[in-house]
Amino acid sequence: VNTDPLQQMKDFVKSFNGNPTDDVTKWLDSIIHYFDIAQISGDKETLYFQYAPAFLKEYAYRWWTDQKHYIFSWSTFKQALMTQFAEKNEYLIEQQFDQRKQQLNEPVIKYYYDIIDLCKKYDPHMSDKQKIRKLTNGLKLSLYQEAIKESYSTPYEFLTKVQQLENTQKLIESRQDQTAQVSNIMNHNNKFSSPHHRSNNYTTKSMYYPSSVQHDYLYEQQFESNQNQQYPTSQSFQSQQMYNQPHSSTYQKNY
Known part of the structure; x- marks a missing residue:
């Protein structure tokens, strides 16, 4: 070692x-x-x-x-x-301090430590009360609305409580996403099961039948074909007679 x-x-x-x-x-x-x-x-x-x-x-x-x-x-x-x-540009430090806000998808813990570092640069003697105010005011709106309802004695207590709020919001957003997905699936199924949709699409939608049904259907078709050959209908009989008649004399002469 x-x-x-x-x-x-x-x-x-x-x-x-x-x-x-x-x-x-x-x-x-x-x-x-x-x-x-x-x-x-x-x-x-x-x-x-x-x-x-x-x-x-x-x-x-x-x-x-x-x-x-x-x-x-x-x-x-x-x-x-x-x-x-150390950074000597006081104007730049002040600008960074004033403009730093929590981004939409930024974790609370990252935002917290960035603000604390800026506070040290901006004013090494800044009080905890001032740090907490800066931290609170820079939160994204969804967290800010809940964070201002709480009180904090130290910046670290702020971090702990706001992280709990963050976790709660993540759970709510997850449930909302699941609900939205279920709703979309139900709407999709209702659309395809509606009478209007069936009437417009029944001719183009292929149907699936079990193999036994398909076999019976093919057998029936074959049986009907055989029957037609043995017992032709009047129409088919007439067609056959016309086919068997000799060709016209004109045609024979030309031939």
């Missing part, structure tokens, strides 16, 4: 490159999260600072090689990294 923390961390912590799209706050949180669950003895912040720089790549690594001589603790490292790579 590999007990090297650095090797184990690679399954939990991604590299931080320092690109504009990289979220330095999430990356720092991933370092803390690993050591929260790893059973490694020692001071936590010392371990953070010891292993975190190994995951700096590209621009972040170049920054670290320039600054490492002035950074001697986790708190200093964290603050310096945030100062250099």
Whole structure:
């Protein structure tokens, strides 16, 4: 079993490159999260600072090689990294914060954590009451109508209760879909069983008979054919006489 923390961390912590799209706050949180669950003895912040720089790549690594001589603790490292790579465009952060709403098919849990991350960027000291208000106002309408009837003491309580509402709505939607399918099947069957539909389509619809019935029908047809040959009708007899008469003289002369 590999007990090297650095090797184990690679399954939990991604590299931080320092690109504009990289979220330095999430990356720092991933370092803390690993050591929260790893059973490694020692001071936590010392371990953070010891292993975190190994995951700096590209621009972040170049920054670290320039600054490492002035950074001697986790708190200093964290603050310096945030100062250099955290989102500094306050207008962009505010725009994202104002415009973020739950999408139609977006799970509540994804929406919740995206809003919490935006709250941290927009105002690190935002109160729970303000976070709950932001979370509630951004819900899609079907959940918002039910969520405003509840009260929440913490953002996590909001998440728990609204997820219950989400599950209830999924069950209702599932029942509605089943009811609609049954209704469509019944309407389809009623359409094909209506007298009007039968009168318009009976000549074109092929009928299925059991093999025994088909055999009897063929036998009856064959019997009638034989009877007609033995006892021709007056019409067929007349036709036969006309056929047996000699051709006209005109025809014979021409021949």
